[in-house]
Amino acid sequence: MLNEYTSEPHNFSAFGDGGKRLVVIGGGAAGFFCAVNAAKMNPSLKITLVEKSGKLLSKVSVSGGGRCNVTHACFSMADMVKKYPRGASFLKKAFHQFFTTDTIEWFKERGVELKTEADGRMFPVSNTSQTIVDCLMQEVNKYGIEILMNKEVKALNKLSTGWQLLFSNETSLETDFICVASGGYPKSTQFEWLQKIGHTVESPVPSLFTFNMPGNPITALMGIVAENVSVKIAGTKLTEQGPLLITHWGMSGPAILKLSAWGARQLAVNNYKFTVIVNWVPAYNEQTLKDKFQQVRFDVAAQKISNRNPFLLPQRLWSYLLQQAGINEEIRWADLPAKEQNKLIKILCTHEFAVNGKTTFKEEFVTAGGIVLSEIDYNTMESKLELNLFFCGEVMDTDGVTGGFNFQNAWTTGFIAAKAIAGRQ
Ligand SMILES: Cc1cc2nc3c(=O)[nH]c(=O)nc-3n(C[C@H](O)[C@H](O)[C@H](O)COP(=O)(O)OP(=O)(O)OC[C@H]3O[C@@H](n4cnc5c(N)ncnc54)[C@H](O)[C@@H]3O)c2cc1C
Numbered sequence: 001m002l003n004e005y006t007s008e009p010h011n012f013s014a015f016g017d018g019g020k021r022l023v024v025i026g027g028g029a030a031g032f033f034c035a036v037n038a039a040k041m042n043p044s045l046k047i048t049l050v051e052k053s054g055k056l057l058s059k060v061s062v063s064g065g066g067r068c069n070v071t072h073a074c075f076s077m078a079d080m081v082k083k084y085p086r087g088a089s090f091l092k093k094a095f096h097q098f099f100t101t102d103t104i105e106w107f108k109e110r111g112v113e114l115k116t117e118a119d120g121r122m123f124p125v126s127n128t129s130q131t132i133v134d135c136l137m138q139e140v141n142k143y144g145i146e147i148l149m150n151k152e153v154k155a156l157n158k159l160s161t162g163w164q165l166l167f168s169n170e171t172s173l174e175t176d177f178i179c180v181a182s183g184g185y186p187k188s189t190q191f192e193w194l195q196k197i198g199h200t201v202e203s204p205v206p207s208l209f210t211f212n213m214p215g216n217p218i219t220a221l222m223g224i225v226a227e228n229v230s231v232k233i234a235g236t237k238l239t240e241q242g243p244l245l246i247t248h249w250g251m252s253g254p255a256i257l258k259l260s261a262w263g264a265r266q267l268a269v270n271n272y273k274f275t276v277i278v279n280w281v282p283a284y285n286e287q288t289l290k291d292k293f294q295q296v297r298f299d300v301a302a303q304k305i306s307n308r309n310p311f312l313l314p315q316r317l318w319s320y321l322l323q324q325a326g327i328n329e330e331i332r333w334a335d336l337p338a339k340e341q342n343k344l345i346k347i348l349c350t351h352e353f354a355v356n357g358k359t360t361f362k363e364e365f366v367t368a369g370g371i372v373l374s375e376i377d378y379n380t381m382e383s384k385l386e387l388n389l390f391f392c393g394e395v396m397d398t399d400g401v402t403g404g405f406n407f408q409n410a411w412t413t414g415f416i417a418a419k420a421i422a423g424r425q
Helices: 029-041 058-066 077-081 088-095 100-109 130-142 188-195 217-221 254-262 264-269 286-299 315-324 338-349 405-422
Strands: 021-025 046-050 114-116 121-124 146-148 153-158 163-167 172-175 177-180 201-207 209-212 225-233 239-246 250-252 273-279 351-356 358-360 366-371 389-391
Touching: 021 029, 021 163, 021 172, 029 046, 029 130, 029 177, 029 405, 046 172, 058 130, 077 088, 088 405, 100 114, 100 405, 153 188, 163 177, 177 405, 188 201, 188 366, 201 264, 209 254, 209 351, 217 239, 217 315, 225 254, 239 254, 250 254, 250 351, 254 264, 286 338, 315 338, 338 351, 389 405
Parallel strands: 021 046, 021 177, 046 146, 177 389
Antiparallel strands: 114 121, 153 163, 163 172, 201 366, 209 250, 209 358, 225 239, 225 273, 239 250, 273 351
């Protein structure tokens, strides 16, 4: 049992045989990974994991639509870091210690095989996140890691050697090492207990959201997917390419989600009011598309424009774009007036949509913001301000786009913190 108290302090490091104590704050992916790896690397450590809620690994359970997108089949560090709107250069150095290949191997060694889907996302072959939860729980049990639930850390106090944790229920605990793995918080005030020990917090804003276009007629096409479009935020350098899903409230799909992640901070400043410019045919710009139109008019001159869609766009979308350009769908390609052709070309290449508001993408919501990375040593995940205080996972100002990159951040940084703590005797 833990040495807990409500009033009298006691000596830390006095747990059982005198080994040092590590308290991990947060029972999510990063906290579990830190705890179990530290236990394996240094069996003399006494490890306690504290979790404020009554549930462990809750995000792992619901992640990836209940299948847990554990990591991504990306084996180049240079390509990998392009997936992190915040924290890329920090993680580039961290990945040298624990990369996607190590994640695959780590789970394999524990009997969990991962499979790769066509888009590179990796899931357990069982197709259920329960496999990942079970694996991590087995490790915790194997190493006798103590777990305290419904324990919310409210404050950290520095002692002459080590730390004291104060919980919301007025109890406390002393320890040699702390690893903060408390995840992202949506409100700045929730970081106050970490700011009080001197750390700086980049204010949190949502990342990975979809765009609201209230009243826009395109929403009538809800459910339609354009397989490859490029999307751009007007007046910025933000641009992305990929599938786009039209929804009943606006636009979603990988191209939009990626754009939202890269633009998270900028779009929050604008209160989610901006213009998005869609190129429905990203292989072309207005000039090259004009040349293509000459060719199409020649090749299929006698065919009706509505029947002959040369860009393989979904038929309903093609009809909608023709309507937007004021083109009579009965017209033959050969008879398309120059003015209407030019309008269609403009719509195909630079279709503008007013965005007003966002909707959080429930499947893989993350927050941008957290402890600033300049205050954390990427070699160890230790605070540069306080000795024996470590961070891992989303509590830091790191976040990735969808596809398994956020869990890879948790595994990598959890492992590095574990290794550093385990070696600190
Ligand atoms: C619905 C959903 C689906 C997702 N799917 C995927 C996916 O498939 N692939 C992917 O890569 N990413 C996914 N993500 C993102 C991913 O889940 C997170 O990036 C990841 O869980 C972060 O891990 P973490 O351990 O840092 O934080 P968390 O998982 O948030 O864990 C932090 C824990 O700390 C606890 N805690 C917080 N404050 C305190 C405190 N003061 N005292 C004690 N305990 C505290 C919290 O209750 C929580 O249990 C998804 C996110 C969501 C919400």
